[in-house]
Every structure is written in C-alpha cells, then in structure tokens.
Amino acid sequence: MNLFARMRDDILAALADMQAAGELPGGLDTANVTVEPPRDPAHGDMATNAAMVLAKPAGMKPRDIAAALSPRLAALDHVAGAEVAGPGFLNLRLADSVWADVIATVIEDRDFGRSDMGAGQRVNVEYVSANPTGPLHVGHTRGAVFGDALANLLDYTGWDVTREYYINDGGAQVDVLARSVYLRYLEAHGQEVAFADGTYPGDYLVAVGEALKEKVGDAYVDKGEDVWLEQIRDFATDAMMDLIRADLAALGVEMDKFYSEKSLYGTGRIEAALDTLDGKGLIYVGTLEPPKGKLPDDWEAREQTLFRSTDHGDDVDRPVKKSDGSWTYFAPDIAYHYDKIDRGFDALIDVFGADHGGYVKRMKAAVSALSDGQVPLDIKLCQLVKLWKNGEPFTMSKRAGNFITLRDVVDEVGPDVTRFTMLTRKNDAPLDFDFAKAVEQSKDNPVFYVQYAHARIRSVERKADALEIAMGPPQLSDPAEFDVARKLAEWPRLVEIAAKNHEPHRIAFYLYDLASSFHSLWNKGNDDPSLRIIQEDHPHVTAGKLALPRAVATVLTAGLGILGVTPLEELR
RNA sequence: GGACCAUUAGCUCAGCUGGAUAGAGCGCUGCCCUCCGAAGGCAGAGGCCAGAGGUUCGAAUCCUCUAUGGUCCGCCA
Structure with missing residues (x-):
C-alpha cells in the first residue's frame, strides 16, 4: 500500500468526475500530476500540484481548478481537509485513522514497501x-x-x-599473474628469485606457488614458458577466483554467475x-585522428579496425583490433x-x-x-574510497603490502558496518571511510544510530514479553507518534524512487531519518512518561503503543535487508 | 585540447528526475540532564545552492557558457 499512489488515484478519479461534469475540459494529460509529502509539515500530510499542471492545457487559473477539486477530495473518508495554498497547491490533511491503518498494514503485510514496478523483467x-x-x-x-x-x-x-x-581472464594481466606465480613456485623449490617490474610481488601468491609445487612437483623448474604458461595461468586464475569468492563471501556477497x-x-x-555490428555498417578500417593536446611520445598514425561508436x-x-590483428x-x-x-x-x-x-x-x-x-x-x-583512522590517513595493510584489502576492512569493522558505511554516500561522490568512526557508538555514526533504534525496539519487546503484554491494535495520540507513522508511510514511495534511479544510498538515508524520528519519540518519553511504550500499570495502553515500534522495526529490517545488513537484537 | 563527475551552512554531506520559507550530522551559542528509558536531550544562530545567461506559472534541480576540484583520454584491462 502506497498512500501517495492511492491518493493520486483518488485525485485522478476526481478529475475525471470534474471532466464528466463539465468543470474541466476533456482529454487532459494527467501524467505530470504528483502527490508528495510537503517539505513543511504545516502544509498538511500531502500536497498535489494537479491544479498547476492542468491550468495551462485547461485554459483555467490554477487556483480555480484547485478550488473545484478541493471539496471532492475533502469528501473522501480518509481525507480530513483540503486547502488551496500558494500558487495553486492543494494541501491535504489525512484522517487520524489513516496513520493507525498504516501501522497495522506494515505489521500485517510483510511486503509493505515491496513493489511490482519491475514487473518480473x-x-x-x-x-x-x-x-x-x-x-x-x-x-x-x-x-x-x-x-x-x-x-x-x-x-x-x-x-x-x-x-x-x-x-x-583473457588478457595480458593473467600472463603476468602466471609469471608471478612461477616465481613463487621456484621459491617453493628453494630458489632465489627477483620480482621484476610488471610482476605481482604480493605475499598472497606464496601459497599459490606452494600449491603448484604440491600439484606438479618439479615439472616446470628450469623450463620455458611454452611448457608452463598456459597451465599455470589456469591454475593461478582458479586460485585467485577462489580467493575472490572467499572475499565476497566475507562481505556477504553471493554472485549468481561468474562469466569468463x-x-x-x-x-x-x-x-x-x-x-x-558489421552487418549494421558500423565496422570499418581506418586511422584515428591524433588526440588533441600533448601527444604521447610514441604516437604514430596506424590503420585499425574500428567500431563506429560515434x-x-x-x-x-573505437578500435576493436590492434594493428597486429x-x-x-x-x-x-x-x-x-x-x-x-x-x-x-x-x-x-x-x-x-x-x-x-x-x-x-x-x-x-x-x-x-x-x-x-x-x-x-x-x-x-x-568514486574512490579514502581510508582514515581517527582522522589520520590509513594506508597500512597486513596482507598485500601497499594496498588495503576488502579483508582488512571486514576484519576491522565487520561486514555489516562495512556495507552500511559504504552506502552513506552517493555512488558518484568520493567516500571517506574512517575505521574508528565507523564503529563509534554515537549519534553521528548512522550505522550505530539505525542499529540502536532497532535494538531499542527489540529491548522493549523483550520487556513486554516478560510482562506478558501482547501487542494490540495501534493507538496513536501524540504528534511525535504521528510523525513516526508519516515517516513509515513514505517507505514504499522512497523504495520506488531509489529503485528507479538505481540509488541504494537513498535507503540508507531513509533508515537514518526513520531511526531519528523514532529516537525523537523515545526521548520525549524522558520528559513525558505518558509517551513511554511500556507502562507497567496500564497494560491496555501498552498494548496499543507496542504496534508503532513493531512497525518501525519491520521497516528497519526490510531496509537493512536491502543493504545486506543484519539488524541487531541488542547492542554490546 | 577533449570527455565524464562534482561544486549546497565554518566542516562532512542529503535534497523526492521542476514545487511553497533549501535540510541533517559535526562544530558554535544558550538551556536542560547528577529521581525517570541520558553510550544524552531541547532550542538557536549560521545560505547569493560556484558565477552568468536561458527554458516557464515556478529552477539547487533542466539547457548553454565560465571558473574551481577530481577521474580519464589510440594497439593496459
């Protein structure tokens, strides 16, 4: 259930009624009609731009359209009020019961927030x-x-x-790998070797060299590449892919397919x-213009087979064949x-x-x-990741000498913190990853803040269980409770926006916002005990208040699931 | 010389594919918390959305140009 999509349907229906009644010209394009949460909560729960979008094609003033639309929407059961505002916005206030319904839906419908926009494609x-x-x-x-x-x-x-x-695994770099492994293999046979430029000196190949010795004995010692290059290339590539698969597994990533x-x-x-491509007339043999600006030292015009990508x-x-064919x-x-x-x-x-x-x-x-x-x-x-520790650039690596590995990161902070932190920036913005801050338990660490909200809720639920108080139908009264419910109602819409834009970071930011509104409600309980979820002397009240945190935990779990992060039951 | 990405509060960054008075965290200022569920809480100050044009009812958002920063630029993948 997406409240915003549902309201948009209501609005489109009302507009159709208006057209049937002759209040609006027929055949209007309603594609640009949107329903959004207003930035300013004083403007109600939702706002639609319908009147402004339709004003021009309808040849009417936006405020006149809005004024005609307003009573039709206000007449709906779930709408408590509709007001024309600004240049022609229609601000909608929803009935209180809607928010309790949202809570109930989140709890009952495990798929709240799921969407079929992909339609199985x-x-x-x-x-x-x-x-x-x-x-x-x-x-x-x-x-x-x-x-x-x-x-x-x-x-x-x-x-x-x-x-x-x-x-x-088809290019020159796997030959380099094979030669590097060969050196480790010779080392395993007790030879002194030197790693020239253009070979991989990393320690991680030592074990591969030894494994190769295990497998083939001294068959390749003092032999030419023609004897061993292809065999070692396959052997080494397999070993590296095993390593990479293990790295991915440590991060909780599982591929459906590896394509060679x-x-x-x-x-x-x-x-x-x-x-x-040739059949489409997009392949030809020709010579590219030299690049503008300063030329590479060894530049000379060459005839190549080119793809007409322009x-x-x-x-x-772009060349698809080198000059040697x-x-x-x-x-x-x-x-x-x-x-x-x-x-x-x-x-x-x-x-x-x-x-x-x-x-x-x-x-x-x-x-x-x-x-x-x-x-x-x-x-x-x-974009690039810059690593820090306590505000200092962090460049040491235990494993590979001069670069930080995925394992270094996961070993240091764990897969959950790694994953969430990596998503606290847009993909195309550089990311600062501070090992110390990532595990810090404070409000300015979004990972902790979101996990803390979930753990708090689980803690409350354990306490309710101990008191043998079961959750009942949701009861909302305080504005802070409605704020949380409103945030929950945004979830399906946010998911669609994030998916449409291929931007999973939006999920992480949303979860932080949701956690924030929940913490805010919780903090109000400090001053006003009537807002506390567990009220031992009033089990009936408690039952009604348990629904909201359950709904929050449900959405937090769903969102963290998308990020691949496990929600915490308690903080240590 | 060209391409791509970025430029939003002192700092680090969000910003709903064009909506109303542009948000968050840190930092700063003030108040509260030493009885409550405080690994704190509440409130406040802080902005020419890099600059200039354009598109339209309406622009941080779309287009053009400029500036600054990053990544990259013919047989390396």
Whole structure:
C-alpha cells in the first residue's frame, strides 16, 4: 500500500468526475500530476500540484481548478481537509485513522514497501568484475556493496535479478599473474628469485606457488614458458577466483554467475558480435585522428579496425583490433554484452570504478548498436574510497603490502558496518571511510544510530514479553507518534524512487531519518512518561503503543535487508 | 585540447528526475540532564545552492557558457 499512489488515484478519479461534469475540459494529460509529502509539515500530510499542471492545457487559473477539486477530495473518508495554498497547491490533511491503518498494514503485510514496478523483467547487474590477479581491495569493496544493494533493491521492486561477475581472464594481466606465480613456485623449490617490474610481488601468491609445487612437483623448474604458461595461468586464475569468492563471501556477497572472458575466445562469439555490428555498417578500417593536446611520445598514425561508436553517442570511434590483428580488450567486452542481450535481459546495469569513466560512452554505444536501442544499459560509477583512522590517513595493510584489502576492512569493522558505511554516500561522490568512526557508538555514526533504534525496539519487546503484554491494535495520540507513522508511510514511495534511479544510498538515508524520528519519540518519553511504550500499570495502553515500534522495526529490517545488513537484537 | 563527475551552512554531506520559507550530522551559542528509558536531550544562530545567461506559472534541480576540484583520454584491462 502506497498512500501517495492511492491518493493520486483518488485525485485522478476526481478529475475525471470534474471532466464528466463539465468543470474541466476533456482529454487532459494527467501524467505530470504528483502527490508528495510537503517539505513543511504545516502544509498538511500531502500536497498535489494537479491544479498547476492542468491550468495551462485547461485554459483555467490554477487556483480555480484547485478550488473545484478541493471539496471532492475533502469528501473522501480518509481525507480530513483540503486547502488551496500558494500558487495553486492543494494541501491535504489525512484522517487520524489513516496513520493507525498504516501501522497495522506494515505489521500485517510483510511486503509493505515491496513493489511490482519491475514487473518480473529480467535485469543483469554486473559488479566487482575485478581482475583475477589478487585479493579484492577497498575500491572493489565499494563496488561490491553498491552492486549488491542495488541488486537487492531491484529484487525488492519486482525485477528478476541476475548478479554477475565478469572475469577478465583473457588478457595480458593473467600472463603476468602466471609469471608471478612461477616465481613463487621456484621459491617453493628453494630458489632465489627477483620480482621484476610488471610482476605481482604480493605475499598472497606464496601459497599459490606452494600449491603448484604440491600439484606438479618439479615439472616446470628450469623450463620455458611454452611448457608452463598456459597451465599455470589456469591454475593461478582458479586460485585467485577462489580467493575472490572467499572475499565476497566475507562481505556477504553471493554472485549468481561468474562469466569468463576467456570462454569467449576460440568459440566465434567475438567474431559473431562484431559481425553483427558489421552487418549494421558500423565496422570499418581506418586511422584515428591524433588526440588533441600533448601527444604521447610514441604516437604514430596506424590503420585499425574500428567500431563506429560515434553513431551511438560516443565522441570518437573505437578500435576493436590492434594493428597486429589481435583483439583489443574492447572486443571481448562487446561480445560479453552481446551475450547478455542474447540471454534475453530486459535491462543491463554495469557497476564500474570511477577510473573507468572514459569507458562508459563506448560501452553504451555498443549495447545500443547491438540491441537496436532496445536494451537499456545503465553504468554506475563508484568514486574512490579514502581510508582514515581517527582522522589520520590509513594506508597500512597486513596482507598485500601497499594496498588495503576488502579483508582488512571486514576484519576491522565487520561486514555489516562495512556495507552500511559504504552506502552513506552517493555512488558518484568520493567516500571517506574512517575505521574508528565507523564503529563509534554515537549519534553521528548512522550505522550505530539505525542499529540502536532497532535494538531499542527489540529491548522493549523483550520487556513486554516478560510482562506478558501482547501487542494490540495501534493507538496513536501524540504528534511525535504521528510523525513516526508519516515517516513509515513514505517507505514504499522512497523504495520506488531509489529503485528507479538505481540509488541504494537513498535507503540508507531513509533508515537514518526513520531511526531519528523514532529516537525523537523515545526521548520525549524522558520528559513525558505518558509517551513511554511500556507502562507497567496500564497494560491496555501498552498494548496499543507496542504496534508503532513493531512497525518501525519491520521497516528497519526490510531496509537493512536491502543493504545486506543484519539488524541487531541488542547492542554490546 | 577533449570527455565524464562534482561544486549546497565554518566542516562532512542529503535534497523526492521542476514545487511553497533549501535540510541533517559535526562544530558554535544558550538551556536542560547528577529521581525517570541520558553510550544524552531541547532550542538557536549560521545560505547569493560556484558565477552568468536561458527554458516557464515556478529552477539547487533542466539547457548553454565560465571558473574551481577530481577521474580519464589510440594497439593496459
């Protein structure tokens, strides 16, 4: 039940009545009529812009339309009052009973806030997709949390979601990995080795080298790459993916599918994707203009096979084949997205790090071209995370030497705090993550503040249980109680907005607001004992007051569930 | 030279795809809390929404230009 959507239906019905009665011209477009909570609570519970939107097409003054609409809405049972205000707003005040109904609905209907706006359409959310060359670092962590919460959010709003990880196991970087593992392998055989530039020196490969020795003995010692490169590449990539899967599991992220770039090679799928583009006249051989400004030192004009991405919104055409005839990294990516389209997804979402921002237009161009504009691709960029501890930059890592891993973060503050904190900023805003503040138990830590609200409610409920007082029908009287109910009523609307915009951070901010209004009510109980939930001498009153916190806890749990955070029963 | 993202209170940031007097936390000021459910509470000050144009009933929000900061910019992924 979305109160705002319901009221909008009421308004549209009233407008139709007015048209039938000749008070309004027929055939008006009502698509822009909205019902929103007013910023100023003095303006009532809801406001509609209907009169202002319709004034021009109807050829009438906004206030006249509003004045005619007002009595029709005021006559509804659940509307206590309707007033024309400002330039033509219609402010609506709802009957008190509506808010008690909201509470009751939240408690009875486990799906309060769920939406069917996705209508069962299939969406593919690709996130993390880190190279399989080492453990996930803190930047991946943000992408992982963001992508996972977005996937949850879309699931909550009626989409059929596939969570997917693209393994970049086809490029030169996995050869580098293989050579690095080979060095560790030699080390395991007691040889002294030196890690040249362009190899991965991280300790995490020591175990892989030893495992390789376990498996093949000395078969590769003193042998050339032609003997071992391919085998070690597969072995090392598998080991890294095991590591990455474990990292994701520690964060509570579970993928539906891992898609291998390598699986695209030698199967004709890259060729098929490019043939499709070629069939649309979008592939040609040519030479790109040199980039403006200062040229790279070794720049020289070369003839390449190019994708005419400029036909689909890109700034320049992009090479798909190197001058030696091999694929660029872009080619398998085109094939991969072609495969997603082929698998029948209705919408695609890619979550990238901000350093891949330059890649957005060409990828969108490719999907647009391959799907004839039928499959929308949204690319969400996650900005950098800066780590702090007590206000000092934090750069040490136990595991990997020079970068902070996902494990470092999760070990330090736990998966729940990691996830919530990563969502306290918009994805495209840089994020400061302070290890100390993230676990601080104070009001300026939103994670704690939201968890505290839930724990408080659970504490009250345990106390009520001990007193053998059961929850009864909701009773609301104080303005602070209505404020909480109003906040609860916004939940379904907020979920839809967050899902439509692919912005899970809105959930986190909402939960903070909801927690805040609940804490505010609780604090009033300090001064006014009649507002306390548990009133031992009045079990009947207590029963009526228990519903509101139950409803708050229900929505907090639902919201935290979307974020992938477990609500706490009590604080320690 | 170009692309993308950002620019909102002293600081860190929200802001409902265009609505009314722009919000929160921190910090600041004042009051309360040492009997109550206080890992505190209440209230207040603080703004040319970077700047300039434009679009319309109405702009922090959409468009153009400018400034500042970040990310990136042909065979690395």
